[in-house]
Amino acid sequence: MSDLLELAEVKAAYAKAAADKDSAVMLELAGRLLNISPTLGIAQLIVNTLPADLPGRPAISLRVAFLRSFTVEPAMPLLRALAKLYGIDLTIKVGEFNSYPQEIIDPSSWLYEFDPHIVLLAAQTRDLAPDAWNGSVDIAVDEASVSADGIVSPLISLVEQFKQRSGASFVIQSLEQPIVENSGLLDSRRSVGQAEFIRLLNSKLCADARTMDNVYILDYDGLVARHGRQRWTDEKKWLTSRSPIAADCLIHFAKEYLRFIVPLAGRICKVLVVDLDNTLWGGVIGEDGINGIKIGAEYPGASFLALQRAILDISERGILLAVNSKNNLADAMEALETRAEMLLRPKHFAAFRINWADKAQNLRDIAAELNVGIDSLAFIDDNPVERQRVKHELPEVTVIDLPADPSTYAAILRASPVFERLTITSEDRDRGRYYAEQRERRQLETSSGSLEDFYRSLEMKAEFVPVSPETISRIAQLTQKTNQLNMTTRRYTESEVQSLSDSPDWELFGIKIADKFGDNGLVGVVFLKVDGEVVDIDTFLLSCRVIGRTVETAMLSKVDRFARSVNARKLTGWFYPTKKNEPAKNIYSSNGFTAAKQTESGTLWQFDLTENSIEQPSWID
Amino acid sequence: MDDKLERVKQIIATLFNVDEATLTIDSSTANVPEWDSMGQLMLVLELEQQFEIEIAPEKAEKLTSISAIIKLIESAE
Numbered sequence: 001m002s003d004l005l006e007l008a009e010v011k012a013a014y015a016k017a018a019a020d021k022d023s024a025v026m027l028e029l030a031g032r033l034l035n036i037s038p039t040l041g042i043a044q045l046i047v048n049t050l051p052a053d054l055p056g057r058p059a060i061s062l063r064v065a066f067l068r069s070f071t072v073e074p075a076m077p078l079l080r081a082l083a084k085l086y087g088i089d090l091t092i093k094v095g096e097f098n099s100y101p102q103e104i105i106d107p108s109s110w111l112y113e114f115d116p117h118i119v120l121l122a123a124q125t126r127d128l129a130p131d132a133w134n135g136s137v138d139i140a141v142d143e144a145s146v147s148a149d150g151i152v153s154p155l156i157s158l159v160e161q162f163k164q165r166s167g168a169s170f171v172i173q174s175l176e177q178p179i180v181e182n183s184g185l186l187d188s189r190r191s192v193g194q195a196e197f198i199r200l201l202n203s204k205l206c207a208d209a210r211t212m213d214n215v216y217i218l219d220y221d222g223l224v225a226r227h228g229r230q231r232w233t234d235e236k237k238w239l240t241s242r243s244p245i246a247a248d249c250l251i252h253f254a255k256e257y258l259r260f261i262v263p264l265a266g267r268i269c270k271v272l273v274v275d276l277d278n279t280l281w282g283g284v285i286g287e288d289g290i291n292g293i294k295i296g297a298e299y300p301g302a303s304f305l306a307l308q309r310a311i312l313d314i315s316e317r318g319i320l321l322a323v324n325s326k327n328n329l330a331d332a333m334e335a336l337e338t339r340a341e342m343l344l345r346p347k348h349f350a351a352f353r354i355n356w357a358d359k360a361q362n363l364r365d366i367a368a369e370l371n372v373g374i375d376s377l378a379f380i381d382d383n384p385v386e387r388q389r390v391k392h393e394l395p396e397v398t399v400i401d402l403p404a405d406p407s408t409y410a411a412i413l414r415a416s417p418v419f420e421r422l423t424i425t426s427e428d429r430d431r432g433r434y435y436a437e438q439r440e441r442r443q444l445e446t447s448s449g450s451l452e453d454f455y456r457s458l459e460m461k462a463e464f465v466p467v468s469p470e471t472i473s474r475i476a477q478l479t480q481k482t483n484q485l486n487m488t489t490r491r492y493t494e495s496e497v498q499s500l501s502d503s504p505d506w507e508l509f510g511i512k513i514a515d516k517f518g519d520n521g522l523v524g525v526v527f528l529k530v531d532g533e534v535v536d537i538d539t540f541l542l543s544c545r546v547i548g549r550t551v552e553t554a555m556l557s558k559v560d561r562f563a564r565s566v567n568a569r570k571l572t573g574w575f576y577p578t579k580k581n582e583p584a585k586n587i588y589s590s591n592g593f594t595a596a597k598q599t600e601s602g603t604l605w606q607f608d609l610t611e612n613s614i615e616q617p618s619w620i621d
Numbered sequence: 622m623d624d625k626l627e628r629v630k631q632i633i634a635t636l637f638n639v640d641e642a643t644l645t646i647d648s649s650t651a652n653v654p655e656w657d658s659m660g661q662l663m664l665v666l667e668l669e670q671q672f673e674i675e676i677a678p679e680k681a682e683k684l685t686s687i688s689a690i691i692k693l694i695e696s697a698e
Contacts, residue, residue, distance in 0.1 A: 040666055041632055044636050045635045
């Protein structure tokens with residue numbers, strides 16, 4: 001009864017939104033209506049009334065040819081309604097029963113005149129392979145492959161013929177198993193029985209399709225099995241109207257085809273943006289603390305672990321991950337870094353927006369940082385208010401609605417067609433790692449919130465080390481390899497480093513940085529030349545691993561202290577620009593140096609030690 | 622009866638995308654062009670789900686007017 005009441009209420013709200021021409025609200029309510037009541041009437045209502053253009057997203061119109069051996073018409077309103085939720089406007093034309101060979105072979109058939117973008121072929125096992133469906137199947141092992149070829153090859157050659165005349169994508173439904181094998185238990189005693197032969201047909205079909213561009217197999221047998229063969233089948237409707245699928249399963253049939261149509265239409269999301277508290281883990285990190293949040297093998301943490309697994313699986317399809325959370329940056333990062341049960345770690349994310357800013361603005365920033373359109377973002381958040389805010393402010397973002405129960409989150413995410421990919425390249429697979437590396441370099445420049453808090457939370461310790469047998473090869477290597485944060489890009493060999501180090505006019509040191517997450521090792525190098533009252537900075541470089549953590553200021557303060565110890569009054573240092581050392585450009589100016597001389601090759605900076613000093617940042621020990 | 626008439630009219634109007642105001646108790650396959658044989662199949666599916674009834678195939682093929690549909694629903698109660 002409550003379902004009926006809810007349905008009536010949502011229907012009324014939908015009607016009101018339609019009268020108000022509020023398409024954003026209509027879109028959301030249409031999704032709810034189909035969830036509550038996935039019937040033909042609701043589907044047709046949505047097809048009739050929901051605007052094809054979504055807010056911020058003009059409709060993609062596609063012609064779909066549905067070739068078939070059975071009655072698929074009752075599923076068509078459902079498929080069109082589902083597609084509309086993704087801003088896809090389908091024009092569907094259904095072929096004659098079992099006429100797909102003629103329709104494909106005849107160049108003057110309606111199929112080519114219709115000029116479809118996508119062709120779907122839904123044929124049942126009983127029509128495609130009658131010998132495998134009727135009677136008992138008992139094939140010798142060495143003949144099974146030839147028999148299977150005899151059924152699959154003609155089908156594949158039809159598809160090849162079609163592809164010579166059309167560039168449309170082609171989706172073929174796999175062959176379903178019977179509810180019970182015709183031979184009963186004996187089927188498993190055959191050399192190759194009915195069940196095994198149908199499996200063989202499907203594996204051949206998949207193998208052949210894999211070799212063809214833009215031809216895909218829809219796992220119909222798997223679909224039927226997921227929902228139960230018994231429940232799926234409506235024998236009476238099959239016998240009376242060749243409509244074999246039970247009414248309440250039609251929505252699942254439509255959704256399975258939608259999984260192909262959404263990526264074929266290009267309505268895919270390239271970035272999955274996730275909230276943290278009560279989405280990636282149970283509880284609130286700022287209140288419950290690192291050991292209080294729920295994540296792990298035990299319920300309720302298991303629900304969140306399952307979601308993290310689903311997110312990780314999705315990222316392996318080449319979809320980038322990003323965080324958008326209202327939190328203290330340090331708290332959240334600590335949880336991601338150190339909580340043992342966590343499956344998702346900072347390295348999995350291409351961008352972070354952990355701050356107290358508006359989440360819609362954060363999403364805009366994430367899109368800009370990753371250089372993708374806002375309509376490429378999908379967003380999950382347990383908080384309906386945040387979701388509402390984003391839907392309202394950025395209707396082009398795919399906001400995935402989550403119910404109250406976290407144990408459902410993983411399945412909802414896995415079922416979303418916006419994360420489907422029909423092919424994958426090695427670049428796709430590596431994309432996440434590449435962006436994560438980029439992000440590490442830029443991390444602190446781009447993250448809002450209190451930087452100082454973040455620096456403090458890192459608990460950095462600096463140690464200055466002289467040239468020694470232990471450090472010399474690393475110091476020489478850094479002068480040769482460091483390109484980005486390198487003021488002069490002077491390259492030195494080990495023996496050159498040694499001779500400078502031995503010279504009384506030179507002072508060389510390296511810096512080691514450790515933080516709470518571990519030891520970064522020797523990451524920076526400074527070479528100083530003492531010339532009377534002037535100390536010239538010959539070489540000043542820092543590994544990109546620790547860029548943006550004020551380590552350079554700690555190094556300059558060490559230079560300051562050294563210069564005073566030799567009674568110098570002035571520091572000087574050249575900046576020679578290269579193609580790669582843009583990050584080093586502002587190091588001197590942001591630490592109080594002034595430009596003294598400009599030449600073609602660079603800028604000479606100076607620092608007056610009698611008037612100013614460079615202090616070690618208080619957050620570095 | 623009136624309530625049922627309104628519900629059936631609404632179902633037919635939505636399913637065949639016709640103006641509900643044009644439908645009456647006398648509407649049938651003869652005067653609603655969108656109500657074809659495939660439409661008939663979908664209509665029966667929808668009536669079965671909406672009214673939670675099972676419609677035997679022999680009866681389904683005779684449901685070609687609103688008055689016939691209402692008679693069937695009433696007899697099922």
